[in-house]
Amino acid sequence: MSAPRPRIETVAYDTLTVRLFEAIDEAHMPWILAADAALRERFDEALIDLVPSYTTLMLHYDALRLGQAEARAMIVEALADLAPASDREGRHHVIPVWYDESVGPELVTIAERLGVEPADVIRRHCERDYCAFALGFAPGYAFMGLVEEALATPRLSTPRQRVPAGSVGIAERQTAIYPMRSPGGWNILGRTAVTLFDRSRDEASLFRPGDRVRFEAIDRDTFVEQGGDPTPMEAS
């Protein structure tokens, strides 16, 4: 893939969006990560926030130090000789998941739709590495993908009022884990005991944009041993 031509867009008086791509593709992430590193280095103390997401990076700079023209020039300069980050750049996580109808009701509905056993859905969800394209919705919530086309499932028409922490879900070709109990409309397949956002941890969030994640099926006993809460979905 040749180097993308960045487009710099005004989004607020102190914020620019750098648009690198037009479509979602895991092959874009090394470029996004490289741009992330280059912009962090170039802006340094004048950087307030930098938010990579799928095809863009939103750059919030300190407007008391920099004008917008200056900030644009710095972006152009920082991205002049962009080369994709290596595959090893992002960290790799293995997330143990207890896949079960009691904590993941849509495991069965997806299996039925495909005319396969739930075990087959589990195997296919665990089969590939997913890329964390962006974090949002809640602290530590990573939008990951892409799941196999056949598993793609639209969001629930009526979102649940309460999705328990650790719930693993699918929406379209994306997969995610709810870091804390919250409302949500994703199709839930199972639950993990892994804490995704831990205030006592150095960076709090387990995932960062660009990380790679693979799911691994475990049984109920292992899940409980790992500290998981097996309370069924409807009672949560």
Next chain:
Amino acid sequence: MGADESINQGEPMAAQEKGATLIVRDAGALALVQDGGRFGVRHLGVTQGGAVDWVSLGWANWLLGNAVDAAGIEITLGGFVVEVQTSTTLALAGGELGATLDGEPVPPHTRFRVDAGQTLAFGQATSGLRAYLALPGGVAATPFMGSTSSVIRECLGGLDGEGRALAVDDVIVAAGREPAGEARVIETPPRFTEETVDLEMVPGAQIAQFDGASVFATFNERWEVDARADRMGVRLIGQALRNGAGGMISEGIPLGAVQVPPDGQPIVLLNDRQTVGGYPRLGALTPLACARLGQCPPGTQLRLVPVSPHRTRRQMQAQFARWR
């Protein structure tokens, strides 16, 4: 925002023991510990938080000689009551919420003495929506990711770090016992009484995806603040706006972003917004306009006024210069 490096870092326990203390007797509608907000963590999905009307929090802090983004109490709509445990000096800015000290009116935008045993009570909003109470040195609380701002949805910040609103019997401890500087007076305090409020918006690149009639309507029609308004966002009611963008790929969202979902009614995204989203945007209100919107109750009539990033920057510099 993000202008002052000296975001309140809270105080160690030893300092808390000598700080002035207030006890909450009535939580009112909503009272939250807020400072200038949480920055540098948006890529982890953590929202900004912070005082919605950061200008009024700034004035309250300025009156006491605090860092302008030190933690104070954001009181929404009123009903909040505290009992003073330690004689000290407090400051109040923002909306007029009928504050009284032992029954005597306390006007906003002033610094005032309080004695142990006195009761500071807020009534109902008569102008504006949010009042800001500053304490000497700011509210003492342990910062998380550089801020003590409370975000209820994220369970972050505030007195106990769990993000919850202030509740009856909570003990609010100041970082200091008395203000650092001499008494100060605000020459021209902000007013929240205009019949129609002008809010400046920096048009964003995506405004090009809206049809011409919608762009015209954006800046020429009146907008009304909807009842669906909170610290995440404020819905505006008016002519439906159309765009050809359809479903977009999610990207980062700045403070004040004016996004337009498929029903065509804009939503201004504020401090507790989600960090990424996929609706097309007209642009972003300036931070000064966001602060002003934070004082607009439902039903307020608005006009959106285009402004350049350059002009906004000068206005922001002027605002910070007033606090020097």
